[in-house]
Amino acid sequence: xxxxxxxxxxxxxxxxxLHLGNYPNPIETPALLLPTRKGLPYFISPDLLPSxxxxxxxxxxxxxxxxxxxxxxxxxxxxxxxxxxVGLPEYGFAAVxxxxxxxxxxxxxxxxxxxxxxxxxxxxxIKPADYVEMISSMKPNIWATLADEVPAxxxxxxxxTSVDRTVRWLDECIALSSAxxxxxxxxxxxxxxxxxxxxxxxxxxxxVSGYWIGGLGLGESMxxxxxxxxxxxxxxxxxxYGENIVISEESKEHRALQxxxxxxxxxxxxxxxxxxxxxxxxxxxxxxxxxxxxxxxHLTLGGFALTFPLGGVGINVSSFDPNNLGSxxxxxxxxxTIYRAYPTWVLTRKDTSPxxxxxxxxxxxxxxxxxxxxLLNVHEMLAQILLEIHNTHHYLKFFSSIREAIKAGExxxxxxxxxxxxxxxxxxxxVCV
Amino acid sequence: MALRFEVLGRFNxxxxxxxxxxxxxxxxPLFMPVGTQGTxxxxxxxxxxxxxxxxxxxxxxxxxxRPTSELIDELGGLHKxxxxxxxxxxxxxxxxxxxxxHLADITEKGVTxxxxxDGKPMLLTPEESIQIQNRIGADIIMAxxxxxxxxxxxxxxxxxxxxxxxxxxxxxAAHKRPNEQNLFGIVQGGLDPVLRDICVRGLVDRNLPGYAxxxxxxxxxxxxxxxxxxxxxxxxxxxxxRYVMGVGYPLDIxxxxxxxxxxxxxVYPTRTARFGTALVPEGVxxxxxxxxxxxxxxxxxxxxxxxxxxxxxxxxxCLVTKDAMGSQLLSYHNLFYMMKLSRDLHSSIIEGRFPxxxxxxxxxxxxxxxxxxLSLSHSPCDKCSYGHLCLLEGxxxxxxxxxxxxxxxxxxxxxxxxxxxxxxxxxxxEWVCNAMEVAGIDISSCCAPFISSQE
Numbered sequence: 001x002x003x004x005x006x007x008x009x010x011x012x013x014x015x016x017x018l019h020l021g022n023y024p025n026p027i028e029t030p031a032l033l034l035p036t037r038k039g040l041p042y043f044i045s046p047d048l049l050p051s052x053x054x055x056x057x058x059x060x061x062x063x064x065x066x067x068x069x070x071x072x073x074x075x076x077x078x079x080x081x082x083x084x085x086v087g088l089p090e091y092g093f094a095a096v097x098x099x100x101x102x103x104x105x106x107x108x109x110x111x112x113x114x115x116x117x118x119x120x121x122x123x124x125x126i127k128p129a130d131y132v133e134m135i136s137s138m139k140p141n142i143w144a145t146l147a148d149e150v151p152a153x154x155x156x157x158x159x160x161t162s163v164d165r166t167v168r169w170l171d172e173c174i175a176l177s178s179a180x181x182x183x184x185x186x187x188x189x190x191x192x193x194x195x196x197x198x199x200x201x202x203x204x205x206x207x208v209s210g211y212w213i214g215g216l217g218l219g220e221s222m223x224x225x226x227x228x229x230x231x232x233x234x235x236x237x238x239x240x241y242g243e244n245i246v247i248s249e250e251s252k253e254h255r256a257l258q259x260x261x262x263x264x265x266x267x268x269x270x271x272x273x274x275x276x277x278x279x280x281x282x283x284x285x286x287x288x289x290x291x292x293x294x295x296x297x298h299l300t301l302g303g304f305a306l307t308f309p310l311g312g313v314g315i316n317v318s319s320f321d322p323n324n325l326g327s328x329x330x331x332x333x334x335x336x337t338i339y340r341a342y343p344t345w346v347l348t349r350k351d352t353s354p355x356x357x358x359x360x361x362x363x364x365x366x367x368x369x370x371x372x373x374x375l376l377n378v379h380e381m382l383a384q385i386l387l388e389i390h391n392t393h394h395y396l397k398f399f400s401s402i403r404e405a406i407k408a409g410e411x412x413x414x415x416x417x418x419x420x421x422x423x424x425x426x427x428x429x430x431v432c433v
Numbered sequence: 434m435a436l437r438f439e440v441l442g443r444f445n446x447x448x449x450x451x452x453x454x455x456x457x458x459x460x461x462p463l464f465m466p467v468g469t470q471g472t473x474x475x476x477x478x479x480x481x482x483x484x485x486x487x488x489x490x491x492x493x494x495x496x497x498x499r500p501t502s503e504l505i506d507e508l509g510g511l512h513k514x515x516x517x518x519x520x521x522x523x524x525x526x527x528x529x530x531x532x533x534x535h536l537a538d539i540t541e542k543g544v545t546x547x548x549x550x551d552g553k554p555m556l557l558t559p560e561e562s563i564q565i566q567n568r569i570g571a572d573i574i575m576a577x578x579x580x581x582x583x584x585x586x587x588x589x590x591x592x593x594x595x596x597x598x599x600x601x602x603x604x605x606a607a608h609k610r611p612n613e614q615n616l617f618g619i620v621q622g623g624l625d626p627v628l629r630d631i632c633v634r635g636l637v638d639r640n641l642p643g644y645a646x647x648x649x650x651x652x653x654x655x656x657x658x659x660x661x662x663x664x665x666x667x668x669x670x671x672x673x674x675r676y677v678m679g680v681g682y683p684l685d686i687x688x689x690x691x692x693x694x695x696x697x698x699x700v701y702p703t704r705t706a707r708f709g710t711a712l713v714p715e716g717v718x719x720x721x722x723x724x725x726x727x728x729x730x731x732x733x734x735x736x737x738x739x740x741x742x743x744x745x746x747x748x749x750x751c752l753v754t755k756d757a758m759g760s761q762l763l764s765y766h767n768l769f770y771m772m773k774l775s776r777d778l779h780s781s782i783i784e785g786r787f788p789x790x791x792x793x794x795x796x797x798x799x800x801x802x803x804x805x806x807l808s809l810s811h812s813p814c815d816k817c818s819y820g821h822l823c824l825l826e827g828x829x830x831x832x833x834x835x836x837x838x839x840x841x842x843x844x845x846x847x848x849x850x851x852x853x854x855x856x857x858x859x860x861x862x863e864w865v866c867n868a869m870e871v872a873g874i875d876i877s878s879c880c881a882p883f884i885s886s887q888e
Contacts, residue, residue, distance in 0.1 A: 037756050038748075045761050047739050048477065070751035075727040079745055087743030120755075340500065352508055366478070366516050370508060374471060374500045381475040381757055
């Protein structure tokens with residue numbers, strides 16, 4: 001794996017190029033890792049994957065713990081590793097011990113021997129040696145070392161222990177693993193800025209190819225997060241709420257930030273647990289390059305389809321459409337009967353439109369909201385397949401627009417506009433009531 | 434009449450034909466997957482086209498409940514609603530009389546169902562069924578028939594058969610789109626040859642575009658099953674399609690095709706996929722079993738589908754019954770298998786090798802697929818160090834010897850399918866033997882083990 005930073009905007013947000021050994025085209029960052037279940041997307045079957053934007057859609061996340069229910073490392077090795085096993089030789093896999101849906105860290109049961117997870121197979125204690133054995137059989141492109149992740153409400157003592165353990169396990173994982181796959185050092189530290197900084201410093205000293213920032217999305221509020229992220233990437237005194245600082249490239253502040261960076265700039269940063277568009281923007285602002293998010297999965301299960309405008313153009317408040325009930329302008333809930341298209345003897349409404357006009361995804365090119373509404377109504381699997389395709393497509397385009405904004409040096413404006421436009425509808429709705 | 438049926442090849446009673454429907458030109462014999470609620474579970478229309486599906490079923494009863502036939506009509510018909518460019522067939526709702534009997538009340542007027550969705554009564558008359566099907570817009574629509582379980586006896590069967598004949602006239606009268614949709618009549622009469630005969634004659638008199646053999650595939654013994662099919666196919670017109678409803682297992686489809694039937698439908702391939710069972714030439718493969726957990730062979734080494742080309746049994750094993758993806762991949766494979774079966778039936782009849790096809794489906798010519806290969810090649814493989822010895826060990830070695838097997842097979846142009854069989858030990862069931870005798874296909878070589886004769 002090779003990574004190079006290409007452009008900056010506002011000091012910390014950056015674009016980069018990620019080269020994977022098994023795929024000819026480089027992947028631009030900031031990038032989204034698609035969530036998988038046992039190496040394949042939850043619903044999009046492998047022959048439908050090529051319809052997603054390329055090469056954006058070529059980065060997949062995988063959780064080794066998924067295979068504990070029925071597939072031994074020995075068998076995985078016999079098949080030839082993860083890529084061979086799931087029939088996706090040209091896709092990039094990043095292995096992380098935690099998946100934010102079913103394999104959740106259980107910090108009370110974690111001890112000095114290993115990390116505990118609640119999984120569909122029950123509560124499991126994963127030791128570094130077990131973890132490395134799984135990784136060795138799978139041979140992912142990137143893998144994060146085993147970490148002790150704790151939620152935001154633990155005691156300081158527990159938090160400090162988690163940092164010590166994570167660093168120790170990092171060393172163990174590196175020592176145990178044979179060469180192959182880029183190792184991302186895990187950085188935790190819970191809700192404490194100091195512990196996060198300490199952990200980052202320790203990890204930065206090790207020979208890792210990148211950084212995995214864990215312990216987020218486990219109870220801290222969105223307001224607290226920028227400080228925690230910046231503690232790791234660019235700790236600067238008084239910079240807890242950095243999203244409002246606009247810094248030009250040549251300014252003294254920018255140079256100061258550069259000097260204070262703990263993590264090596266040229267190494268990619270991967271974060272888990274930041275799902276919502278606003279959270280992704282927070283991460284990008286702090287200098288994160290790769291996002292492992294289950295947002296799409298949750299949306300899909302709920303029957304939601306993303307509809308927010310891409311490209312960061314704000315919505316004109318006066319164009320509020322009273323018929324657009326059942327939506328908050330960022331997504332629509334296709335279970336709502338308003339999408340059913342009532343026959344003429346009930347209401348005059350025929351809806352044969354796709355989820356998003358002019359969206360080039362398979363779902364919007366081939367199917368209507370009315371059909372998806374019907375599928376959801378009768379509990380048909382095809383609904384989730386079509387929704388996951390659209391949502392993935394839409395979210396990948398969102399990341400694309402983030403990259404464009406960074407390259408144009410306008411990331412902070414993009415972020416500000418985006419967040420404001422998503423709050424507009426609330427103001428309008430309040431007025432209407 | 435909105436179809437054309439052109440027989441292109443025959444072997445005794447079996448026939449291969451082109452069935453031209455308003456939306457698609459189909460080749461029979463063919464299998465139709467069931468998409469009850471306007472979708473085949475877990476597969477996109479794109480995938481169905483790739484697999485080779487020609488006609489899909491939709492269900493009148495279920496679609497009338499949700500999303501309602503009026504809505505489908507408003508949106509341009511079921512083809513547009515689900516975006517399926519090829520042919521569609523709708524069942525009349527008759528089968529639900531059997532499957533949902535505890536919710537149904539059958540009278541001369543029609544069937545009153547208690548809706549499983551909201552408990553309200555729903556009266557399905559022949560007129561109503563046809564009107565709903567007119568709105569849905571399928572290429573083939575089925576008459577509402579009075580369906581009884583084949584496992585019951587007594588006067589109810591006769592009552593149902595005569596009622597079916599009275600209802601077909603009401604269906605014909607109610608049908609508003611005879612130039613776009615083909616109304617098929619359904620032969621009832623239980624397992625009684627006299628009743629079946631009366632029904633066939635009655636339907637043939639009405640000169641319908643096609644005919645179905647109904648009331649079977651419901652638990653009756655196989656010996657009765659094939660005899661009813663044989664009787665009906667013998668009596669139905671030569672120049673019109675014959676559809677055996679609810680069939681089914683690949684073996685049953687081969688037998689019925691030998692007896693002269695053309696079209697089949699069943700939920701079996703997709704339903705069994707969701708339970709972790711794959712269809713393979715030898716029968717079925719239960720991927721849920723623990724032995725599959727470290728089996729690194731593909732589900733079916735002879736299958737060209739993307740599942741068999743990319744995945745091992747071990748990986749599918751860890752997915753099935755737990756993850757949606759498992760259902761999807763197995764459904765894809767199983768339907769691919771059924772479509773290949775359809776194509777093979779069609780082409781083997783046209784190419785004049787139908788009996789050979791049937792024979793090798795049942796068993797290899799000389800008792801073992803590997804012996805067949807050995808006798809053709811006369812030499813051990815140069816890539817595999819075991820030579821003749823590996824062949825004696827049988828199927829286990831296929832996993833390690835795939836490559837040489839494939840190379841050698843190509844050299845002698847033996848169809849992959851020929852090398853695997855349903856009855857390798859020669860234990861062909863008696864009902865199959867009887868049916869094949871009537872169909873005029875000699876499978877005596879399959880019924881005894883290790884015959885050394887060759888073609």
